Amino acid sequence: MTLAPALRIEHLSVAYDDRPVLENVNLELGRGKLIGIVGPNGAGKSTLLKAILGLTPKLLGSIELLGEPLRGADLRLGYVPQRESVDWDFPVTVAEVVAMGTYGRVGWFRRPSAAERTRVQRALDQVGLSEYASRQISQLSGGQQQRTFLARALVQDAEVYLLDEPFAGIDATTEEALIEVLLDLRAQGRTLVAVHHDLGTVAKFFDEVVLLHRHVLAFGPPDEVLTPTLLEVAYSSKSTSRSAWGA
Amino acid sequence: MSPAATWSLVIALLAAGICSALGVWLVLLRQSLTGDGISHSVLPGLVLVFLLFGTRANLAMMLGAAVAGLLTVWLSREISRLTRIREDASLGVVFTIFFAIGVILITRSARQIDLDPGCVLYGLVEFVGFDTIAWAGYDVPRTLPILVITGVIVAAFLTLFHKELALMAFDPSLAHALRRHPHRLYLALMAMVALTTVACFEAVGSILVIALLIAPAATAQLLTRRFAPMMIGALVGGASAAVAGYFLAVRWNTSIAGMIASVLGAQYLLAVILISLLQRSRRSISARGASDPVLGGSV
Amino acid sequence: MWTYNTAIVLIGAALLGAQCAVVGTFAVLRRRALLGDVLAHAALPGIVLAFWLTGNRSLPILLTGAASTGLIGIAILAYLKKRSRTREDAALGLVLSVFFGIGIALSRYVQNAVPGGGKAGLDTFIFGKTAGIVLADVLGVALVGALSLVLVMGTFKELRMVSFDPQFAATQGYPVVFLDLLMMGLVVVAVVVGLPMVGIVMVAALTILPAVAARFWTSRLPVLLALAATIGMVATSLGALWSAAQPGWPTGPVMILLAGGLFVLSALFAPHRGLITDLRRRSRARAALAEKAAEELLRARQTVTLSDLSRLGFRRPRQTLELLVSRGVALARAGTWVWANPPAPSEDRS
Incomplete structure (x- = not known):
């Protein structure tokens, strides 16, 4: 008996208003893999993550998580949004942001237990932010902010992680910490799916790559996906992306 | 102080406490003007309850007003979701129309209703001590039980849902992923704002409600980047403004609501000045370290 | 019903509707739909101050006072945007409620302290009184409206740039701060003129509703402005006629209901951008x-x-x-x- 894939996406279509953003996306993402999603701007990379999370309603298609149909949000799905998507002036400390990762487990009306707080501390250690634990988040550098999000993802303790551009605009220390954490999670059999913008570093980071441009153009090991022919198809076909909008 | 005067102060303090605490979340969510919208649009709710059921019973009118307030929030969200109108514009559209309907209803039924739109705006803190009922064996202002109950509800809501509110305000998409239902929580918070607006405005007037929702939180936000100090600062600011505003109003023989709002403005102004002085001195210290001491501070 | 007085009121109302709609369009595009509401409230203390300082109750003096505090409100908004961590929504709410609170405190003080202070006719400004309009008022509205129109036309290119994409405008060397101030100044003038006719909330509505309604029909700015002005004029003049014919209907709220009706019709039935075609297309x-x-x-x-x-x-x-x-x-x-x-x-x- 083989294990069900981490995520099985069948015939997924998503539209904003009358404009299709994703069409007929079929993917089977295996467990314990580090998977990158690449594609030009507006290819629907973030939308794919949001559709899996149920943040964006899907028009058609079904999504299975670890062999079970996914309905709405699921605690076995972890999410690391883009860094710019939140207000870094918000009055919370680094430790409080990390602790937010436990809120799904902790439940309503309760505070995180001592065990959860230890977990938060360990996650902060792992990303090298323990001395910043009680700082307010606006005092962090961009890389430290990204590591805060990473620590939060760690305490979420999910089976499948969805990360939106985790490598964007970070320093070398953070990149190192990020890769270390991702590899660590993969070693534990978890699956990591990350939207990535830099084609040059794809082969360095990921086991498998999805080349996305409204459809899945290719999926497989980086050297098979990132061929000149396929990239040409993905990055030069501007005409298809906006056809419905102009109508 | 006469008993009536003491009651005015107590009522003002209660309203200040409830509004300032709730306002912290409105300001953090960047939804300050929702308080403005809600406080205008409760008017038709009040009038309709009165016209339909012929009652001035507190609970029924409060319910009608709160429903109108919540309807405003929900409608303006739906309008901007379904069309391309931005949320500030759809809020403006909805609450002005609601307010117009309210005024028309009042004027058309002038003989049956003695709701003065003016008193909706300024409130009647001065007179709360003269309009009393028996409550738990004591003679208390009619608005006191309402405010106390509202205060308990709001305090319970903010305490019980603190961590979910923080998650929703900071990162709504994670809140969704963790099944914390950010949209419903947002509407629940707005229901609290509607309830508070309605409970307070008969006592202190809608303008003071708006000022108390926004000003203490905005002032505290200037002074700290941490949540607990911001909440405490807002509560202290709101309460001290209520006391100072009350006594200044008595001294100058003017409107208590107006004076409290003025003091709130003065507090904010002080905070702005304080912060800019601090920044200037910090900048000149760092400039002195680097360059000519005379020219350093001239920027 | 076609009396001289009705004609005067009608013309004044139509001019006011057009002016509010035009300046409101820029505010709505700039994501400051509630600016009119805020500045209308901020005008209140100016009215009381003007009366207190001059002892005069004539409209031009009171409105000069109103415009002055409105302009102070703008200056505060601009300063806070540039220099403080307070977000725009909170800044707007602060100016609105604090200025209005000061206005109420001042008015009650004057009423109690100055012999014969009355209420400085404050309620007139909060709720408006269209029927009281005389020829001089209409001339005033016309003059101010014409001036605003000239300013809008003179800076049309710049205003368009700033209201659609302020960041890009700044990189192109447009004086964004100045243009923002100009835009807000135009809003102050429009709402101050409208205060005695329709009152605070209603004049705010006149800056929002026509602009938002017109937005459903077009995305070309000149057309948008013309359409918003037309919607504003139709709502205000029909509203004025209605309450002239049917005493007992308050003018301002009737105008707003009419504008609201036009908004609902536009939102539902406008081709291309209206809700019904939009849903059908989806x-x-x-x-x-x-x-x-x-x-x-x-x-x-x-x-x-x-x-x-x-x-x-x-x-x-x-x-x-x-x-x-x-x-x-x-x-x-x-x-x-x-x-x-x-x-x-x-x-x-x-």
């Missing part, structure tokens, strides 16, 4: 996507059932499949649908 696009998806599914699996499609979230699986049958792409066979193996792969039909 559902058409969805149906087309569903048809395409079903075709690909059928080609991949060769045979599908209704439950396959329902599981994938198709809303009308039977209709979609029947559409494929009618196109000769699928064949219906006892509860299942099979790929008809059409000779040529169906090319892009668009």
Whole structure:
């Protein structure tokens, strides 16, 4: 008996208003893999993550998580949004942001237990932010902010992680910490799916790559996906992306 | 102080406490003007309850007003979701129309209703001590039980849902992923704002409600980047403004609501000045370290 | 009902409606729809101060006072935006409530302290009194309106740039701060002129509703401005006529209801951007996507059932499949649908 894939996406279509953003996306993402999603701007990379999370309603298609149909949000799905998507002036400390990762487990009306707080501390250690634990988040550098999000993802303790551009605009220390954490999670059999913008570093980071441009153009090991022919198809076909909008 | 005067102060303090605490979340969510919208649009709710059921019973009118307030929030969200109108514009559209309907209803039924739109705006803190009922064996202002109950509800809501509110305000998409239902929580918070607006405005007037929702939180936000100090600062600011505003109003023989709002403005102004002085001195210290001491501070 | 007085009121109301709509359009585009509301409230203390300082109750003096505190409100908004961590929504709410509170405190003080202070006619300004309009007022509105129009036309290019994309405008060297101030100044002038006629909330509504309603019909700025002005004029003049004919109907709120009605009509029925065409277009696009998806599914699996499609979230699986049958792409066979193996792969039909 083989294990069900981490995520099985069948015939997924998503539209904003009358404009299709994703069409007929079929993917089977295996467990314990580090998977990158690449594609030009507006290819629907973030939308794919949001559709899996149920943040964006899907028009058609079904999504299975670890062999079970996914309905709405699921605690076995972890999410690391883009860094710019939140207000870094918000009055919370680094430790409080990390602790937010436990809120799904902790439940309503309760505070995180001592065990959860230890977990938060360990996650902060792992990303090298323990001395910043009680700082307010606006005092962090961009890389430290990204590591805060990473620590939060760690305490979420999910089976499948969805990360939106985790490598964007970070320093070398953070990149190192990020890769270390991702590899660590993969070693534990978890699956990591990350939207990535830099084609040059794809082969360095990921086991498998999805080349996305409204459809899945290719999926497989980086050297098979990132061929000149396929990239040409993905990055030069501007005409298809906006056809419905102009109508 | 006469008993009536003491009651005015107590009522003002209660309203200040409830509004300032709730306002912290409105300001953090960047939804300050929702308080403005809600406080205008409760008017038709009040009038309709009165016209339909012929009652001035507190609970029924409060319910009608709160429903109108919540309807405003929900409608303006739906309008901007379904069309391309931005949320500030759809809020403006909805609450002005609601307010117009309210005024028309009042004027058309002038003989049956003695709701003065003016008193909706300024409130009647001065007179709360003269309009009393028996409550738990004591003679208390009619608005006191309402405010106390509202205060308990709001305090319970903010305490019980603190961590979910923080998650929703900071990162709504994670809140969704963790099944914390950010949209419903947002509407629940707005229901609290509607309830508070309605409970307070008969006592202190809608303008003071708006000022108390926004000003203490905005002032505290200037002074700290941490949540607990911001909440405490807002509560202290709101309460001290209520006391100072009350006594200044008595001294100058003017409107208590107006004076409290003025003091709130003065507090904010002080905070702005304080912060800019601090920044200037910090900048000149760092400039002195680097360059000519005379020219350093001239920027 | 066509008396001299009605004509005066009508002209004044129409001019006010047009002026508020034009300046409001820029505010709405700049994502400051509630600016008119804020500045109308901020004008109140100015009215009281003007009366207190001069002891004069004539309209030009009171409105000069109103405009002054309105302008102070703008200066504060601009300063806070540039220099403080307070967000724009809180800054707007602060100016609105604090200025209005000061206005109330001042007015009560004057009323109690100054012999014969009365209320400085404050209620007139909060709720408005259209019927009291005289020829001089209309001339005033016309003058101010013409001045505003000249300013808008003179800086049209710049205002357009700043209201659509302030960041880009700044990089292009446009004086964004100055243009912002100008835009807000125009709003102050418009609402101050409108205060005695329709009152605070109603004059705020006049800066929002026509602009938002007009937005459903066009995305070209000159057309948008003309349309908003027209909607504003129709609402205000019909409102004035209505309450002239039917005493006992408050003018301002009737105008707002009319403008609100025009908003609802526009939101529902405008071609292209109205809700009904929009929803219809969305559902058409969805149906087309569903048809395409079903075709690909059928080609991949060769045979599908209704439950396959329902599981994938198709809303009308039977209709979609029947559409494929009618196109000769699928064949219906006892509860299942099979790929008809059409000779040529169906090319892009668009």
